[in-house]
Amino acid sequence: MIYEGKQKIWSDYQKDIPDDHYFYVRSCIRQSFFPASEATFLDITRNRLGKDIFETEHHTTCGGIAYHSDTIPQETVMTIIARQFALMAKNGYENYVCSCITSFGLYCETMETWREFPELEAKIRENLWKSCKLEFVKPKFLIHASDLIYKYRNQIAAQAVRKLVNVHTGEPLKVVEHIGCHYSKMFPSKGVGGAEYPYVLVGMIEAWGGEIVDYPERRHCCGFGFRQYFIKGNRGYSLSNTHKKFESMEPFKPDLIITNCPGCPYFLDRWQYVIAESTGKTYGQDGHGIPALTYEEVAGLVMGYDPWDLGLQTHQVGVEPLLDKMGVEYDPAKKYLGKGGKDLGMPFPCSCLK
């Protein structure tokens, strides 16, 4: 990677990220598969950094997955989004932070379409009143949750108990950053660092001591593809795209993948399991996979959270080699315990993937 060139690109794509006071909206996929990541986001921002991040139980899905699976009309998803924005204003906020990348891209697209076609905005305003009796309003600042952790990356580094460094060699960990497609591919100016070389995760890796892996398929989609995953007969699409990425990154021997999208850490984790179990191929060292973590999970490790509190036991790729490299202390016996030490058994072992 030619670093100077990237710095020029990054300087062209900066965005305003207010320091505090946000209305927080969750992600359907992250709530389902990474609930601890959202809990960690709120704990870091509220309790470690003292920020005001408000959540109401009344917010819902933005409808993004249904929309990108072509099951609901554009007007429907826009009215659901208008309802979310109205809840923000009703609770006294003007800064909106969302956990989901699909949502973030859709909010950007919606706001841009409203700007370009005022008659459509007027229609949505009317729909919102008819359906929910809520006043139409738009956020002053629209931010993805990874933007906020990027903003706080140095404050997090200041509270860090360890770095993204191999404690046995002293070398920085090699980190692949994978950005969700809808973060900035549609609207490069809305993402920190643009679309070709987004800086949002790179900034975190740099601040926390890791080394970025630049590999040919860095910007390739993880392969979610909405309908291409939900329908069983289509899943080869999803698997093939993940496979392409792993074949491309393999020669660089990454220690870790960090992601900012709900689906990507799931697919980059689970398709490694499928590839290993069906072909015997693994991409980590000695039969292990490469852990694919959320940015909150990585921030949590750096800040000294217990890996099982972060939910790392819910990844199919074992995280222990990474924990050992980072010098994280953990109790293997507690990995699959429930709250209060409740015995929940453990997953059936994989036949190939360690």
Add this chain to the structure above:
Amino acid sequence: MGKLYDLLMKDYRLKEGLNACINCGTCTAICPAAEFYRYDPRRIVDIVQSQDEEEIEKLLKSDTIWYCGECMSCVTRCPRKNAAGLIIMSLRNLSIELGYFIESEKGRQQFLLTKDLCSNVLDYGYCVYPRRFDYEGHPEAGRVWEWEEKHLDDVFERLGGNLDGKGPGAMRRIPQEDLDQLKSIFDITGATARMEKVQAAGEKKAAELGMTMEEFIQMVYTTSDPKHLNH
């Protein structure tokens, strides 16, 4: 200007997505779907731009428009600021509106997608709901999900979630008043009518094929003809 093209042009996504395509093929070169399927977004944009009614109708009834994963990688790279992904979305929308989607294997999948995703939104307020994401239907979710599925309430409690609980938190029970508002939005904006249309088209197709609805759903969920693939 033909009728189908006129209908397409009513879609804001087409207005936004189609400027002046120069047929360079950059969208196809960058497209994840074009690697996997016999798919060429350049050709689709060209057909729409040509306003050829016959060719547009063929597209609307074809498998081709259902190959895209809507990742929008094409948008970043197009030198003329077209958005092939948005054009695809408007074609899919029209294909559903006209009932053409049911003619192709890939289009027919809308029956199941609409049924499942819209039910999740209306019943729970989420597009994805973990109690409806079963290991049996998703074996690639791994042995760890098989374990989670067996202990879902305990795993959510351990990880700071609020599965089906009151108040805020991950996977909370969204209050009925909010679900009622979602239903009202669906009714007013055409989503309910679309669900009914897609449901009726699926039932009619199942009857034509001499299948029960269970057999039809199973076929739609699992079938993929190798003719779609690049290799």
